[in-house]
Each structure stands twice: as structure tokens, then as C-alpha cells.
Amino acid sequence: MDTNLAIAILAISFLIFIVCKMPIAIALAASTTLTLLYIQVPVMTLVQQMSKSVDSFSLMAIPFFIFAGEIMGAGGISDRLLKFANVIVGRLRGGLAHVNVLASMFFGGISGSAVADVSSLGCIEIPMMTDAGYDKDFSVAVTVTSACQGVLIPPSHNMIIYSLAAGGVSIGALFMGGIIPGILLGVCLMIVCGIIAVKRRYPKGEKVSLRTALKITGDALLALGTIVIIMGGVVSGIFTATESAAFACIYAFLISVFVYHELKLRQIPRLLMNTVRTLAVVFSLIASAGAFGWVLAYLQVPALVSNALLSVTSNRVIVLLLINLMLLILGCFMDMAPLILIMTPILLPVVEQFGMNPVQFGVMLILNLAIGLCTPPVGGALFVGCSIGKISVEKATLAMLPMYAAMVVALMLVTFIPAISLWIPGLL
Template sequence: MTETGIALGLTFLALLVGGVPIVATLALATLVGLWYADIDFIVLAQRTIAGTQVFSLLAIPGFVLAGDLMMHGGLSARLVRLCQALVRHVTGGLGMVTVLSASFFAAISGSAPATTAAIGKIMIPEMEARGYRRNFSTALATASGPIGQMIPPSIPMVIWGVVSEESISQLFLAGIVPGILIAGGLMVWCWISARAMGLSRETRRSTGKELLAALNDAKWALGAPAVILGGIYGGIFTPTEAAAVGVFYGLVVGLFVHRELKVASLYAIILESMKTTAIVCFIIATASAFGWLIALEQLPIALADAILSVSDNPIVILLMLNVALLVIGAVMDNIAAMIILGGVLTAIGSQLGLDPIHLGALVVINFAIGMATPPFGYSLFVGSAISKLSIEQISRALWPMLLIQIAVLMAVTYIPEVTLALPSLLR
């Protein structure tokens, strides 16, 4: 490894461990690397700007705003009521409502923290009132949030598609089956936990009339993913254009159909979406500069060779890769990690003969689980803020749910068809 590479890596690790914000860490480490490589500092500005000049990234502000508009427009509340009508009569039904609602909302927001916030605010107080322990309810909302990064439209899938230059549409499809499997596993855990807590069934089974009423009330909420994904896979518009369609759909439904979205509140909603988008894009910009310098020093190739030299057994290498990605996802911003490690991961995937879409799903699912993993998972922080519980209190109930997600991750890792069955339909 070159002197520049060593300086770059040590500076990055020191700042990260020291608690410096990820954007500042990336920028300062890049400056140190440029200084060691005797490259003009103006390159930092050039590469930072270049990192955001990608058409596909326009999908991010669109999906962020669409999710916020739909949440404030009453779509998330209607999804919750539909899920309650479907499973409220089952033991652990209210917990299952949380998982189902998060899965449906994931197809609207595409964001783990947003899903945890939208569903957690509604379901955590409701579950506690029905006898569930508060830390279990919060852990369930936290663990369900990352489903939003698997089920399309997924912002991390967009980022990985840009980084790896792979089809975003196929990456979207690759996350559907793993997302459903994780949702199913969490619902089974709700049933087991409810019996262990001695909770009875919440209420009677919904009648056909009640189910139809709930379905009718939620039809516009269910229509959002149908319009967005149907348009993408029907060849009507690209994922980037789909984000704009999602914004238009959220505005029309919120303002004129449900009438819960007020014109006076649009400024605050747009401003909040802009803040979220600015944070994401600032991370992408600085991570792009950092990643460019890493590539210049040929560190991805060196790191890939080092990992592949440990063993020639693909099973062992994939297991090591999963462990590394889970740890990184639990302590580092996922977007920055994908951009920085993109070259390393694609090199390893190529050496192992992995399908690029399978590799992308593997990376995104690992980082999605990291969003709920102690100590620094973003969804974990959101759950803590909503419930007013400490990270330690939530973590005690969270570990079994994380093990379920890791079990699905292992299936994704060693059974490629789990992620490739649906994308193969587009090939």
C-alpha cells in the first residue's frame, strides 16, 4: 500500500472513531490524501461536484418528497387500518400489523428511517396500550423499517445502481423476495412473542364488509406503488421519472382526494424533504471525491486481493464479506460506504463470478440490516427518539429480530435465485 493510501486510511479511521460527522471525515481525509499525493486541493471541489452530476440521482429527492407527501397526506394511517383489518384476530396480530404496515409503506417511502418514523409513531403507543412491552414494540418498528431499503423504490438500490452502473429496475426487483421473507419471519416472531407474553387475540375477525371498507379506504395508498412500479416495469417511465410521478401522485391524493394535506403545510414538508436530500447528496458528493482518490491509489484492487487471498473457498469468502458489511453497516453511513467500497465489492464479485444484481442485493440487504443494528443504526436512533427508550433497552428485544434478518441474508447469499428469480424476467 502506498504512503498516500496509508495516510488516507488512517485519517479516515481516526476521524470516524473520534465521532467527527461523516461528511467532514470524508472531506478532511480526502484533503490529507491529496496533500500526500501532491495533488492540487482544487480536485476536491471538482470531484465533489462531479459526484452529484448523475441523472439517476435525481430520483432521490423525488422519492424522498413523494414519501413525505404521502405520509402527511394520510396514506400511512390508511395502510395501518387495512393491515389491522387483515390480521387483528391472530395472536400477535397487532405486532403483525406493524410489520405489514412497514412493508406497505416501504413501497412508498423507500427509506428505512422514514418507515420506522411513520409506522412507529402510530403503532408503538397502540401496541403498548394492548399489553406489549414498550421495548418490544419499539424494536419491532425498528427492525421493520429496513424493509424499506429492500422493497422498491429503494434509495440505496438507486445509489448502488449508480455506483456499479447496473440496472436500477433489476435491482428493485432483486429486493422484493428478501423483503417479503424478512417480513414473514418477523410476523412469525410476533406470534411467538405474543404467546410468551400471555397476550390474547386482540379482537374478533374482521367481517367481509369491514375488509372491503378498509380496502376501499386504502385504495389510493395501495395505488401508489402500483403506479410507480407499474410505470417502471411497463416501460412507461424510468426510475428517475417515476420519482416525479410519485410526487405528483402524493400531491393530488393528499390535496384533492383525502384532503388531509394542506397547502399551508407544503412549505414545511418540502423544506424537510430538501434537508434530507441535502444531507444525502452532500454525503454522496464527498464520498465520491474520497472514492476517486482511493481508486487512483488502486486500493480497491489491493483490498480485494487481500480478502481473496485468505481462502479460495467462495463459501468462506462470502461469509467473511457478509460479516464485514454488517459491521460497516452498523457503524458507518450506508450511502458513503457504498460509494467508497463500490470498487472493492465489484472487484470481489467479479473474482467470485457473482451476478452483479445478486451482488447489489447482497450489499444493500447487509447495509439495511445495519440500519437497525446497535450501536449506530439510523432506524435505531429513530425508534429511540419516538419511544424515549435508550438504545440498550431497545437492543435487548431487537436481537432475535436481527437474527431472523441475518438468516434471510444467508439464504440470499448462498441461494442466488432468491434475488435473481424476478430480475431474470426482464433479461
């Protein structure tokens, strides 16, 4: 068996399948099958590794988190979080842009999904901003990029996927590690929004009376209680991640039905169906990427990549910059979940040689790949935002250039300052 030829078959066949627009899960499984046939390993290994990849209790948290996000999205949460964000930052210059970022921070802490954030909040935020005199491309750019906070601020099912791929890194530590980087990303975006707002003379928001502000805050705090349940339960050890996700579903249901009175029981079957659809995509990716990753390990690709990077340079800064550049490029062409599953076992041993903590690397990896959610040609959040805003991808991408710069600054800070992602886990 020629190992180099086997690696070439695996990589080239996968790229060909992707270019042919084959679904990523099927492309991963097909390229794995071709490689197994060449190296004369029984194809049944594919089935065994796919089954093994999804046979994890930790993954049970994912459907609960997705369902909780569906409930909160349909239960009147979006409008309340927008009003709450307006109370805090609405009166600033370019107030609606700041409201957009802050609302995404809050909603991301409930849904854990950038695409869900754009879908739920974008339908309200983009028309609201354009009606107030903001340029449509700027409105879409802010909505799409700010939604990426949702994959960092807990709960994030991508953190759970990384924990699985990294061999069992603490989900609680990952959740806590994403808080400051998520807020940092929001602050960087708000700084850029503020500069653009002053330059283009976007309007300030209206002042809210104290009585109205207190009422809005009370409504929003009930919604944000979901975050308290999830983070408090996991960190304190009262709940596992799976148990906290299940309790979050119950809490979200009670608040949406009996307090806000906006979620009807007849909507539940549709929300369950949406959850199953999302879950089918996520689990099929996890299963096929698990088999793909087994072949990578069998062919000793992680060791080869590690040696290749270290042969270029032994300088820690340059190696980390090269890793980030590689991930940014890959994020333009592949979705987040398969990249986490494929690249974690390859790159984690490399960064550990330089003393990087697995929690810090996980946060860095997810923030890096979050940028890919708003970059062409396959950025999911970008396409949803353009669809809602009814503008071209090219126009939105051009408007996002300052936002991309802010996101890269946040990425560099997370990469080279360990305390940003490790301070809170270290305290707790």
C-alpha cells in the same frame, strides 16, 4: 510516494474524524484532502470528483422519491396502511406485532426510507401495542427492525445510489430484485414475532366485519397505487426512474389533498423544506464519497482488498461470509449511503470473480447495511424508535436480539440463493 502510507493516511485520518464526531461527509472530504496533499495530486481534483459524483441524471429521482414519501407521510397514509394490515393479519396471536411488520412493508414501498417508516408509523404503532399489553421494548424492537424493509422494497433511493456506484446497473432490475428479499425479511420477522407472542401470551386482534374490511381495503389500495406507478412505469419502460418518481409525487399529492383531504396546501412549504434538508445530507454524502472513492481507486485499494481476501481462501462460501461479516461490522459505525459508495467499487469486483450478479450483490449489500440502521452506536432507525418509545438504546437492543437473528437468516438466504433476488428481474 509510499502507497501503503497513503492508504494509512486516508483510513486513519477518516477514523479519527469519525471518532471526533465530525459529520461523515466532512470527514470523507477532509481525509481525501490530506491524502491528496501527501500524494501531490492537486486539491482541485477533490472539487472535480465531488462535482462529477452528483452530475448524474439518475440522481434526479432521489429528490422526487423523498418528496413523494413526505407527501404520503403527511397525507394520512400511515393510519390507512395500519388498518389495512390489521384486516389481513390482525386476528392472529400477537396480531399487532404482525400488523406492525406488514404495515412497514406497505409503507416502505411508498417512502423507501427506514427512518421515515419508524417516524411515521412508530408514533402510532408503539403506543397502540403498549396499550394493548405488549412490552414496550418488544414494541420498539418490532417497529425498528421491520422498518428496514423500506430500503429493499421499491422505491429505494439507496438502490439508485448503488446503481451509480456500480457503474450503471439497471435501476429497474434492482427495484425488482428487492421485492422478494424485502418480503422474505418481513416473513422472517413475523415468524419470530409469532413465536414470542405465543411464549408471552400476547393478545389476538379483534375480528373486522366484511363491510369494514372492504372499505379499509379500498382506501389503502389508492395509497398503494404509488407503488404500481413506480414499479409498473420503470419495468414496462414507459418511464425512467426519474420520471416515475415525478409522477409518483403528482399522484401522492392528488390522493392526499383531493381524496383523503388530510394534506393542506399550507403544509407543502414545510414538506419541501424537509425534502431539501434530507437531500442536502444525501447529496453531500454522495459528493464527498465520490472523491473518497476516486482516491481509493487511484491507490488501487480494490485490487489490494481483492487479493487479500483471495489470499485467505479461494472458497466462495467463506469469502462471501467474510464480506458479510465486514459489512455488518462497518454498518454499526457508518451510515448506509457512504458505505454503499465506498464499498461497492471495492467488493463488486471480488464477488464478480465468483460469478455473483451485480443485482444480487446490490440487494445483499443493502440488506446487510439495513441491519446497521438498527444497531448501535449509530443506527438511525434505532435512535428514532427509542426516542418515540422513550426507552434506552441498551434495552431496545437487547429486545432486538431475536430480530437480529431473523435478519441475518434472511441475509444468508439472499447471499447464497441467487433466485431470491434475480427471479423477478429475470422474468421481466
